[in-house]
Amino acid sequence: MGNVLVLNASYEPLSVVSVRRAIVLLLKEKAELVEAAEAYLRAEQQAFRVPLVIxxxxxxxxxxHLSLPLSRRTVISRDHYTCQYCGCQFGRSDLTLDHVVPRSRGGATAWENVVAACRGCNQRKGNRTxxxxxxxxxxxxxxxxxxxxTLLNEYSPGHHSSWQKYLY
Structure with a gap:
């Protein structure tokens, strides 16, 4: 059915939940509707607009100080699906991870040394800085x-355009 962006009381993005979970939060008055689609969810005695942002x-x-695990998915999400050398945007499957300082030269696998790179740039860079x-x-x-x-960026290929003003 879709996903709904959940904002904190201060309008900071918190997470993405299903439409069903968003409706439950709205019915329990734990959340309020910020933006909704034109479509409706109909029950026997009520109709609800489909929420997009709550x-x-x-x-x-x-x-x-909550630590985010270093993984291919999180690095690519941090870099907004963009090659950090040529600046082109790709899908997740077309990007690789590159160590800025190669591992053979003592470069660690750490947030400060790993970037998303397209296959071409990664191969041309090779074992060099x-x-x-x-x-x-x-x-x-x-x-x-x-x-x-970072977690919300994972939904960026398919998120609704109304989310944009809350994400950045």
Whole structure:
């Protein structure tokens, strides 16, 4: 049926839930409707607009030091499905992970040393640093500070256009 963006009471993105879960939160008055689609969900005695974005009534505190695991999916999501060398956007299956400082030269597999790269750029860079290969990184790789944004980016290929103003 679709996904619904859940915002904190301060309008920060928290997560993505199913339409069914969003309707339950709305019925229990734990959330309020921010944006809805034109379509309706009909019950025997009621009709509900299909929610696209809901906001929690009570503020949920987000732990600042919650660690996000380093994986292919999270690195590609952090880099917004973009090759960090040529700047082209690709699908998840067309991107690879590249160590900025190669592992053979002591480069660690850490957030600060791994970036998303297309297959062509990764092969041309080879076992060299970006400076040696004549590449410049589009952005300095860092550990994501806000987990929800990284997780929400995983939904970016199919999210509704109304989410855009809340994500960035």
């Amino acid at each position: 906001r929690l009534v009570c503020y949920v505190r987000i732990p600042m 970006p400076d040696e290969a004549g590449y410049a990184l589009l952005s300095v790789p860092r550990r994501p500070r806000y987990i929800a944004l």
